[in-house]
Amino acid sequence: MYDGTTTAQLGNVTLAGLVGSDTVSAAGSTGSFDTKNVGTGKSVDGSGLSLAGTDARNYVLDTSAQVATAAITPKSVTATATAGDKVYDGTTTAQLGNVTLAGLVGSDTVSAAGSTGSFDTKNVGTGKSVDGSGLSLAGTDAGNYVLDTSAQVATAAITPKSVTATATAGDKVYDGTTTAQLGNVTLAGLVGSDTVSAAGSTGSFDTKNVGTGKSVDGSGLSLAGTDAGNYVLDTSAQVATAAITPKSVTATATAGDKTYDGTTAEHLTDVKPTAGDVVSGDDLRVAGNTGTFADKNAGAQKAVFGAGLSLTGADAGNYVLDGSSAVATASIAPKSIAATATVAGKTFDGNTNAQLSDVVLNAGDIVAGDDIHVNGGRGSFADQNVGRSKSVSGSGLSLAGTDAGNYVLDTHAEVGKADIVANYSPVAAVAPVQGVNGTAKSDQNASGSGSNTAGNGIATRDGAPQSIAGLYDAPRPGSAPQGANDANAVTTVLDTSIVRANGWTSLALGDEKEQPATHNTLVLYRAEAAHKLDNKGTFEVVDQGNDIALEGVANLAFKTPDLAGQGSDWVHGVVARADGELIEMHVRLLNDGTLVVNLPSNIAHQRDEDAASYGLAVAKKQLGVHVQAIKAVVLEASNSQQG
Structure with missing residues (x-):
């Protein structure tokens, strides 16, 4: 080597x-x-x-x-270097620097050429071994050496590659959280054919607050797959945009009842959001105190809406007030309205009925633009008694028009004034001029001043009539009275009078004794023509001995009397009225209980109740028939039937 x-x-x-x-x-x-x-x-x-x-x-x-x-043979040398960490890129390539050689002889001129090496694997890791696979030797003496490129020259890290995701995010209604729902998640930044996918379906809005086009990240996503370890998902990066819409809330309030005023306006108090509609911890309040009814019209428990309300508080922007929901209920009471009218005076008739004309509503009581007017022409006097300038109410009036339902007519209020003038005078019932009472009263009147005569059915006086009337024996038809100056024939015998009130007529018999009351109900007819009877109503009759009273009651079913039926003979007597006029009365009782009363022409138009009371008194005194035995009374004009 x-x-x-x-x-x-x-x-x-x-x-x-x-x-x-x-x-x-x-x-x-x-x-x-x-x-x-x-x-x-x-x-x-x-x-x-x-x-x-x-x-x-x-x-x-x-x-x-x-x-x-x-x-x-070449001498083997090794290298040392610095290797830079890198982000995962799917390769083992490493970048080297500061490469030095170990194992050179003396001052040989040899250096390392190249700046790359290889990581042991492509995968992410720290302190990974890096060899000098990309190095070579250079220099004068390089041929005498061989570099072991498989030897580790450095260590370095491969860090995960950051990838981003894109997704679709659904809009949501404000719920106080940043949670977003994701779908269709795809990854961007993967290397080659690496197997990596996104797991999870939630992200986070940038804030919890309402807004459109809000940024949504992938905070709830993670990576999965064989190569997932080589990547890191930037969950803070925007993956989608979506909207958070305001949460609808309702309000509750207290609304006071009011009287109709033609508007829908209503004043509210204690206004607050409905507790269950507000996210826990949120600062939300309701401002304003103006509400509106659904319409202006009168009615009970009507819905009131918060038209004049708004939301305040730190979190108000995350809510919207539901104006279509009622915040309270309240009633609109009809407005009381009065009328004025022209009232016709009348003669006393025992009732309170009044006739009205020119009836108008008080303009100041009507809301501008309302369609309302008054119908009817009947009112009521305060009572049935005679009097001047008596107060009259509009008891028989009613309201009409499109807006009539929003008003109530005060039928107890005075609409005008009128007079009730007297229309009655004392009268008498028939009785024979005999007995203690008749004789005593005859004697008293015989001693009075002036002469009293009777003839042709008329009693006359030379002085003004007194406020008493008398009972007389009746002269036979066509015959003269017993004597022109015979007190027993013409002078008053018994104080009597008729009083009327509220449909009740009472004939008082002054010299008769009071007796326990007897009662009966009978039907009263007028014979306007032959075989034609006009039903004048049903009356309750009360006989107390010194008083016979009639009062109208509900109609009683009774078979129309047959005037041709069998019965008693005619009996008669004379009533001397306080004005001095003699009234010859004829009565007859039929077998079916019908009392036929024949009226002379001078009282043919006497009130039905008055004439009936005369006839009942005659029947009692002349026929000995009490009111309980009588089923009906027929008043007829004088004719040839009488005996």
């Missing part, structure tokens, strides 16, 4: 050219190569040999002559 010298090691040295049996041998074992350099079949002389033996001095050895041939 090359050692930088020409020294050669000799053996088996034999001499040629000796004489005879001279004793000569070669001493020494070294010679010299022709040069120090590597080579094969190189000439070697015997420069290190000498002659020995008894006869040695007789000879001379030519040491410059070739005594043998031999080879000088």
Whole structure:
């Protein structure tokens, strides 16, 4: 092996050219190569040999002559270097620097050429062995050496190659997190046909907050596959963009009831977001206090919406207030409205009914633009009694028009005033002029001033009529009274009067004794023409001895009386009214319980109840028939039936 010298090691040295049996041998074992350099079949002389033996001095050895041939083989040297770490690229190539050689002889001029080596494998690792596979020797003496390129010359690292991913990310509604859902993930930056894929399906938005085109990284992704160890995924890099949309929240509030005002406006209090709609820990509040009803119209428990509300707070931008959801319920009560009218005065009729005209609503009570007006023409006096400028309400009025449902008419309020004037006078019932009561009252009136006469059904006085009436025996039809000055014939006998109120008529019999009340219900008819009866209603009759009262009640079903039926004879008497007029009454009781009352022409238009009370009194006193036995009363004009 090359050692930088020409020294050669000799053996088996034999001499040629000796004489005879001279004793000569070669001493020494070294010679010299022709040069120090590597080579094969190189000439070697015997420069290190000498002659020995008894006869040695007789000879001379030519040491410059070739005594043998031999080879000088290259000397193996090693290298050391620095190898740079590298990012995985799928190859074993290493970059070398500061290469030095070890094993050179003396001052031989030899250097390493090249700057690459090879990692032991292509795969990622640290402290990996690097040989000098890309090195060679150079220099004057390079031929005398051989470099072992398989030997380790350095160590270095192969670091994972960073790859990026692209994906599709789904938009989402704000939920207070940055989590994003990924799909269709692909990798970029792989080497050759390496087997690497992405595992996982989640990433992260750049922030939790609402926005469009927001950057999404691959924080939830990882690498898989045979070559995955040689790569690193940059999970902080953007892999997609997507949007976080605002989360819809509803609000709750307290809304107060209001009276109709033609608007949908409503005032809200205690307004706050619905607790379940807000992400835990978020700062979200509701500002504003204005709400709106769905419409302006009156109604109970109507939905109220937060039209005038908005969201505030650090996280308000991540939410949107749902304006379509009700925040509260409240009622719109109808607006009370009053009317004015012209009221017609009337004569006392025992009821509170009033006739109205020119009825108008108070303009100040109507919301501008509303369609509303009033229907009806009936009102009510405060009571049925006679009086001047009596208050009248609009009890029979009603509202109409598109907006009528938003108002309520105050039918108890006064719409106007009018008078009720008196229309009744004292009257009397019929009784014979006999007995203690009749005689006493006759005597009293006979002593009065003026003369009293009776004739042709008319009682006259020379003075003003008194506020009493009398009971008389009735003169026979066509006959003259008993006597012109006969007190028993013409003077008043019994104080009586008729009082009416609320459909009730009472005939008071002043000199009769009070008795336990007896009751009956009967139907009242008027015979307007032959065989034609007009039903005037059903009445409850109460007889208390000194009072007969009639009051209208619900209609009673009763077979129409047959006036041709069998019954009692006609009985009669005379009623002397306080105005001095004598009224001759005729009554007859049919077998079916119908009392027929024949009215003279001077009271043909007397109120039905008054005329009926006269007839009932006559039947009681002249026929001895109490009200309980009577089923119906028929009032008819005077005719030839009477006996």
